[in-house]
Amino acid sequence: MAARPVTPASPKNVKVKTPAPGTPMYGCEHVQRLLTQGQEVMNSSISHYKMILRGIFDTTPIVAQTTNNDGRPVTSITSNFLCLQCPTTLDENERLNHGSKKQHRFYVDSRSGSLYCQMCDDLVWDPTFEDLRIRKMGTGSFSVFSFCNPELTGALCSLSGRKRKHEDLFSENDLRLINTNTTTASCRANGLRGIYNAGATCYQNVVLQSFIHNPLLRNFYLGDGHHDCSIQNCLSCAMDDMFQDFYAHETTNGFTAASILSAFWISEKKAFENLVTTKEQDAHEFFQFLAEELHERNGDGKKPEDGSEHNCDCVIHQTFYGKMQTATTCQNCLSTSNAVQSFLDLSLGLDNVNQKRKKKSQFSRPINLMDCLDEEYLNSDKCEYRCHGCNSTQQARRQTSIKRLPNVLSIQLKRFEFKQGGRDRAASKIDEHVQFPLQLNMLPYTHQSRIREGKENKELERSCIYDLMSVVVHVGELDTGHYMSYCRVGEQWFRFNDHKVEMATISDVLGAKAYILFYIIRTIT
Amino acid sequence: MDSSTGRAGLIRPRDDIGSMDKLAQSVLDDVLYNIISDLVMKTHREEKTAKANTAAIHIEKLASDASEGSTPDSKPDVRIETDAAIYEDGKVLLKGNPLQTTKDILCPKCHLPRLLHPTDGKGAKKPDPTVLYCKRQPFIEKPGCDIYGQSWVGPGPGRGKKKKDMEKKEDGPATPEQRPPNVLSFPSATCSKCKRCILVTRLNNHMGSCIGNSGRNASRAAAQKMSNGNSQTDQTPPSSQKATPAPGSRAASPRKRDASEDVGEESENAHKKKKLKASNPKKVILKTGKPNLNKKDSKPPSQLSQEHKAGPTSSPGETAPKKSTGLGMSPVKKLKASRPIPNSPLKNGGDAEVDSESSMTLSSPPAVAQTTA
Structure with a gap:
C-alpha cells in the first residue's frame, strides 16, 4: 500500500475546540498529552486525522480495509486500525505490536473513523476529533452543518431557520445572546404530546404531528419566525402557539388544537371548501390546505398555482416545495419542449406499478417505493402532444424528472384504484404493503443525474440523501377509517394515535401501510 | 480466510461443506460482527460522553462553590481534583476512564441526575425517593399506557353513543x-x-x-337557496343537495378529490348509490x-x-x-x-x-x- 503523502505544515494553526461548560476539554488524559505537546504536533495530528477521515468517507472502503501483512495485502470486512501518528494500517492483533514498537498510541477505526486510545484500551470521544468526524461523516465537509448530529439540531432550534454555517452557529456571541435573552425550557418539554381528536379530526392530527416533528418548521416557529401578526384567527399564529405548547410546556397531557381548528373553520379557501366539514377527510388534502394557508400567511402573497413555477422564500416553500421538469419529445420531429413546475409533494400511483409487475413475473415481491418512483420519474411514457414544430398533433415521449429537490420531501402513495368492470367502476383502497426505506437516495430521479449520466459524484449523491422523518398511516376503508402517524425524534420512533403517544420500533414503522411519507434532507448546504 | 468462522464466531460452518460455502458463512459472520460492533459503539459513545460530561459538570459545580462570590458564568481561579477530573485554569481535564470513574449521569441542562430506568412497565425500577431527578425520564413501555404512563378515561357519553x-x-x-x-x-x-x-x-x-x-x-339556508333558484349553485350538484339529510350524500370520502378527478359521472353515481344503500x-x-x-x-x-x-x-x-x-x-x-x-x-x-x-x-x-x- 502506498504511503500517505506527508502533509505540508498548515499555515493556519489548529486549535482545540473550546469546550462548552459542562464538557471536558479532551477525550482522555492521553489525548490531552498528545495535543498539548506543542502546536506542531497538534497541527500534524489534526491534519492527519482529517486525511484519514477523507480516506474513509470519500474513497472506496477497500483502501482502509486492507492491511499489508508481510507484503501480502489482506482485505477484511471487519474494522482495521489506522495509526494516527504514521501512515500504517493494522489489524487488531498487529495494533499492540505497533504500539510497543513505535510508541504510537492512537488509532482510527477504519469503518467509523472513531479514535481509539491504546493506553485507555478504549474508544475515546474527544471533542475536537469527534467534531471533525461527525461533520465529515454527515456532510462530506469539515465545515457544514448536518442534521444527523442530534446535538446540533437541538441547539439549532433556538436560532432561526436560516441556513447557517456551523461556525456561525456556535460563535461565542450567539451563545451569549441566547443565554441572556431566553429562558431554558424544562427538560420534560420534548415535543412529545398527543393531540386530542376533536371529533373526526385524526386526519388533521397526523399532519400536525408531522409538522411538529419537522425540524425546519420547528426552528422557524420557535425562532419567532412568524411575528407581529394582527390577522384574526391566523392559522400561522395558531401554529406558533402549538409549537410553544409542545416545546416549552411541561404538560404531558394531550394538546387541544382548538385554535388550529377554528382557523380551519374560518378559512375561506375556495379550493378546500369540501374539506371543511365535520366529517372524516383526507389527510393529504389537509396537508395541502395547511401548506397553502401557511404560505399565504408567511409568503409573498401570490397564490401557488398548480402546474406553474412558483418562487417564494416563505417557510413552507423553503421546506416542502421542489421543482420538477417535464421534457416532451415529439416522435415526429424529435424536438423537445420543457416545462418546469413547482410541487408540494410527489403523488405516486400504485396501480400502474402493480399491473406492470404482475405482467413481468410470477414471484410477487412486495412493491417498494423505488418501483413507484422509477415508474414516475425514471421511465418515460407516451402521450399525444400538439407539436409546434410539426404544427399538428403527434405522438410524443414524455419524461419527468426532479429539477430541484425540496428540503422535506413528502410522498403520497395513491392508495386507491378503480375496479375494472365496464361502466360499474368504483373506487377502492389498495391495502397492499409498500416497502419504503429509512434512507432514500433521490439522485436517480433528479434532472442532474440525467444530464451527467454514468458519472459518479459523491458530493452530488450526498446532497440527495433523505432520512425518513414521519409516516402517516390510514387504517380502514376508503371513506371511513382512522389515521395514525409515526414520527422520529432523534433516533427514537414514536407512534401518535390522537392523544396517545407510544414508543415504536423501526420494524413497526417500516411494517406500516404508509399513506404519506415525509423524508428530510440529510444535509443542508 | 483460514479460520473456520468470522469475527463474531456466531456462525460455525459444518465440516462437510464446500469451501465457497465456508467463505459465504464466514462473510456473513463478519457482517454480523460489524452490525453488533456498530450498535455497541453507538451506545458506548452515548454513555461515555454523558459520563465525561457528568464529571465535568460535577467538578465545575465544586469549583464555583469553592470560590465565593463568583458569578456562574465566570471561570473561578481554583484548582479542584476529584476521582474523575481535574479543574484548573477554568478548564476541565479528565482523569481516567469516565466509564469507570463516574456512576451517575447528570443532565447537561438542569444538572440533576438522570433517571436511568423507566418507573413503570417494561424494565421498570423503583427510583430512589430521596433523589430529585431530571424531568427528562425514560419513556414507559406498558400496554394501555402512553410514554408517560398515562391513560385516559373513556371520552364520556356523548352524541355518538x-x-x-x-x-x-x-x-x-x-x-x-x-x-x-x-x-x-x-x-x-x-x-x-x-x-x-x-x-x-x-x-x-x-x-x-x-x-x-x-x-x-x-x-x-341551502334548502331555501335551492327552492329560490337552483341552477346557480355551483359546488354541489343539485342531485346531491336534494338528498342532503341522508348520510354520505356529500361524498366525503378520504380520497374523494382524486376519485372525482378520475372517474366520470357514472362512477360517481355508482358511488353514491352504494352509500345510500x-x-x-x-x-x-x-x-x-x-x-x-x-x-x-x-x-x-x-x-x-x-x-x-x-x-x-x-x-x-x-x-x-x-x-x-x-x-x-x-x-x-x-x-x-x-x-x-x-x-x-x-x-x-x-x-x-x-x-x-x-x-x-x-x-x-x-x-x-x-x-x-
Whole structure:
C-alpha cells in the first residue's frame, strides 16, 4: 500500500475546540498529552486525522480495509486500525505490536473513523476529533452543518431557520445572546404530546404531528419566525402557539388544537371548501390546505398555482416545495419542449406499478417505493402532444424528472384504484404493503443525474440523501377509517394515535401501510 | 480466510461443506460482527460522553462553590481534583476512564441526575425517593399506557353513543371512584366564536355548527337557496343537495378529490348509490335521533353518518381497527367520563348537557366518539 503523502505544515494553526461548560476539554488524559505537546504536533495530528477521515468517507472502503501483512495485502470486512501518528494500517492483533514498537498510541477505526486510545484500551470521544468526524461523516465537509448530529439540531432550534454555517452557529456571541435573552425550557418539554381528536379530526392530527416533528418548521416557529401578526384567527399564529405548547410546556397531557381548528373553520379557501366539514377527510388534502394557508400567511402573497413555477422564500416553500421538469419529445420531429413546475409533494400511483409487475413475473415481491418512483420519474411514457414544430398533433415521449429537490420531501402513495368492470367502476383502497426505506437516495430521479449520466459524484449523491422523518398511516376503508402517524425524534420512533403517544420500533414503522411519507434532507448546504 | 468462522464466531460452518460455502458463512459472520460492533459503539459513545460530561459538570459545580462570590458564568481561579477530573485554569481535564470513574449521569441542562430506568412497565425500577431527578425520564413501555404512563378515561357519553345507551340502559348505576393521577380525562376548550366551553371530542362538531356551515341553519339556508333558484349553485350538484339529510350524500370520502378527478359521472353515481344503500338500515337511527336534534340546535347532518359508522350495527370490518385504538375500556374508566362536565358546568350549556347527564350512568363501550376519524 502506498504511503500517505506527508502533509505540508498548515499555515493556519489548529486549535482545540473550546469546550462548552459542562464538557471536558479532551477525550482522555492521553489525548490531552498528545495535543498539548506543542502546536506542531497538534497541527500534524489534526491534519492527519482529517486525511484519514477523507480516506474513509470519500474513497472506496477497500483502501482502509486492507492491511499489508508481510507484503501480502489482506482485505477484511471487519474494522482495521489506522495509526494516527504514521501512515500504517493494522489489524487488531498487529495494533499492540505497533504500539510497543513505535510508541504510537492512537488509532482510527477504519469503518467509523472513531479514535481509539491504546493506553485507555478504549474508544475515546474527544471533542475536537469527534467534531471533525461527525461533520465529515454527515456532510462530506469539515465545515457544514448536518442534521444527523442530534446535538446540533437541538441547539439549532433556538436560532432561526436560516441556513447557517456551523461556525456561525456556535460563535461565542450567539451563545451569549441566547443565554441572556431566553429562558431554558424544562427538560420534560420534548415535543412529545398527543393531540386530542376533536371529533373526526385524526386526519388533521397526523399532519400536525408531522409538522411538529419537522425540524425546519420547528426552528422557524420557535425562532419567532412568524411575528407581529394582527390577522384574526391566523392559522400561522395558531401554529406558533402549538409549537410553544409542545416545546416549552411541561404538560404531558394531550394538546387541544382548538385554535388550529377554528382557523380551519374560518378559512375561506375556495379550493378546500369540501374539506371543511365535520366529517372524516383526507389527510393529504389537509396537508395541502395547511401548506397553502401557511404560505399565504408567511409568503409573498401570490397564490401557488398548480402546474406553474412558483418562487417564494416563505417557510413552507423553503421546506416542502421542489421543482420538477417535464421534457416532451415529439416522435415526429424529435424536438423537445420543457416545462418546469413547482410541487408540494410527489403523488405516486400504485396501480400502474402493480399491473406492470404482475405482467413481468410470477414471484410477487412486495412493491417498494423505488418501483413507484422509477415508474414516475425514471421511465418515460407516451402521450399525444400538439407539436409546434410539426404544427399538428403527434405522438410524443414524455419524461419527468426532479429539477430541484425540496428540503422535506413528502410522498403520497395513491392508495386507491378503480375496479375494472365496464361502466360499474368504483373506487377502492389498495391495502397492499409498500416497502419504503429509512434512507432514500433521490439522485436517480433528479434532472442532474440525467444530464451527467454514468458519472459518479459523491458530493452530488450526498446532497440527495433523505432520512425518513414521519409516516402517516390510514387504517380502514376508503371513506371511513382512522389515521395514525409515526414520527422520529432523534433516533427514537414514536407512534401518535390522537392523544396517545407510544414508543415504536423501526420494524413497526417500516411494517406500516404508509399513506404519506415525509423524508428530510440529510444535509443542508 | 483460514479460520473456520468470522469475527463474531456466531456462525460455525459444518465440516462437510464446500469451501465457497465456508467463505459465504464466514462473510456473513463478519457482517454480523460489524452490525453488533456498530450498535455497541453507538451506545458506548452515548454513555461515555454523558459520563465525561457528568464529571465535568460535577467538578465545575465544586469549583464555583469553592470560590465565593463568583458569578456562574465566570471561570473561578481554583484548582479542584476529584476521582474523575481535574479543574484548573477554568478548564476541565479528565482523569481516567469516565466509564469507570463516574456512576451517575447528570443532565447537561438542569444538572440533576438522570433517571436511568423507566418507573413503570417494561424494565421498570423503583427510583430512589430521596433523589430529585431530571424531568427528562425514560419513556414507559406498558400496554394501555402512553410514554408517560398515562391513560385516559373513556371520552364520556356523548352524541355518538346514544343509541347504544338506550339499548343497554339496565347495565348498572355509576359508582363514583377516585381515579389515579395518571388517568386523565378529556379536557374542554373554548370555542373561539361563541366562547363556550366545549368538550374536546365535540369541538369539531361544535365549530361546524357555530362557525362553519354544517349546522341546521345552514342546511335550511341551502334548502331555501335551492327552492329560490337552483341552477346557480355551483359546488354541489343539485342531485346531491336534494338528498342532503341522508348520510354520505356529500361524498366525503378520504380520497374523494382524486376519485372525482378520475372517474366520470357514472362512477360517481355508482358511488353514491352504494352509500345510500349502506345507510338504509340505519334510517331507524335517524328517527330515534330526532328528538335530540331539538335539544341541540345545531346537530349537523353529517353527524348522522358518523353515528352510523361508529354505531354498533356497522360492519365489523369498518369499526374493528378503530376500536382497537380505543383506550382501556374498563367500566371503571367509563364512569369517570362525566368528570370533565362538572369542571365546566355552565358553559356546556345546551350542547348535549342533558344527554351526558342522563347517559352517565350507562356503561356501554365508550369508544364511540373517538373511533370516528
